């Protein structure tokens with residue numbers, strides 16, 4: 073077992089300490105104070121004291137780059153406010169219903185850090201906390217749709233809610249008979265691990281089957297504290313997965329992603345998705361070519377544990393949903409044979425079942 077979680081007061085102290093404005097970011101990490109203040113007006117700044125302590129080299133650091141505001145956020149012309157078209161798929165406030173059997177339920181708009189590449193910048197850090205009455209409208213929507221069997225509680229970061237509030241919301245969802253599984257998306261185990269207390273884990277475990285998906289982007293984020301937080305969740309029977317965003321200057325390097333995926337598995341966190349960076353306004357400087365992602369995938373498959381290999385996806389702009397991308401494994405396909413290429417680039421032929429057999 074991992075050591076018991078700390079005093080709940082610790083995480084609130086860390087959350088509110090640290091860097092909370094463009095001017096403070098410029099003073100601590102360098103950069104033009106006026107430009108960083110302008111970036112803050114477009115998207116708030118929060119680098120809690122725990123995460124700030126991991127940053128070694130200001131905005132050049134792969135951790136710093138994720139959270140320190142930059143003048144580059146003001147120049148991007150390509151992005152949009154809502155790249156995934158979530159507003160159009162929102163039947164009631166705080167809920168996104170795109171796929172037939174599952175919904176995203178946005179229960180908090182606060183985070184433990186504000187990631188400069190965040191896809192939900194339009195709402196995160198500025199939308200007022202949903203009230204219980206507003207959330208109950210979402211719960212009623214889910215109750216009225218028997219096809220919804222999976223609710224992804226997201227935000228913002230649900231782990232920034234008090235234990236009792238998160239537990240209450242999960243309890244409302246749990247009472248709906250057709251909701252089979254609950255998922256909670258949170259970056260907290262990575263960016264504010266002291267928040268993952270035993271009390272929180274017990275509140276989550278009371279709502280099983282419940283899965284947590286967290287968000288690590290770089291191997292240096294896998295600290296002893298983050299490891300303890302993930303292991304504490306797993307020790308409470310909560311499977312933990314991870315979603316990584318492919319980011320220029322942070323992790324657009326096969327060796328970095330491979331090291332991260334291996335470290336995640338070593339703390340029992342299963343890599344789930346690797347996301348192509350969405351074209352969100354103010355984040356162009358984070359975007360890589362899709363070829364970079366395909367190269368990373370080619371460096372993983374066959375070269376390390378299959379369990380360490382996430383699914384690389386583009387979230388299709390305008391609400392098309394997630395589309396998986398793979399380096400080409402099929403060289404040729406016909407009715408009688410398939411030629412495939414393996415991780416070493418060698419070709420192999422698989423003979424198809426005779427057509428006569430397939431007809432039976």
Ligand SMILES: *Cc1c(COP(=O)(O)O)cnc(C)c1O
Nearest residue numbers: 168169170171174175176224394
């Ligand atoms: C990503 C996403 C989901 C969950 O997709 P999975 O592939 O099941 O993890 C659900 N709804 C929306 C709107 C999403 O963007």
Ligand code: SF4
Nearest residue numbers: 183186187190228259
């Ligand atoms: S923690 Fe998630 S929701 Fe919050 S700013 Fe970062 S990417 Fe956005």
